[in-house]
Amino acid sequence: MKVLVTVMPKAGVLDPQGKAIGHALAGLGFEGLGEVRAGKVIELELAETDPARARAAAEAMARKLLANTVIESFRVEVA
Structure with a gap:
């Protein structure tokens, strides 16, 4: 399953x-x-087939590695 994580600087x-x-x-x-x-x-x-679980996994990845949540926000889209 394809997931897009968009990371942007916070306002x-x-x-x-x-x-x-x-x-x-x-x-x-x-x-x-x-x-x-x-x-x-x-x-x-992702190998995950359940969209909710794929979203949860991508959000965990974003929080731990893909985004610096102090200065960046992120959005997850399951495609």
């Missing part, structure tokens, strides 16, 4: 990568940009 946490991307896009002529935030998406292929 109020500085995001230098997002700022750099926003600055570069503005330099390329893209106008009207608001705040740009950069995160990551981790795609997991």
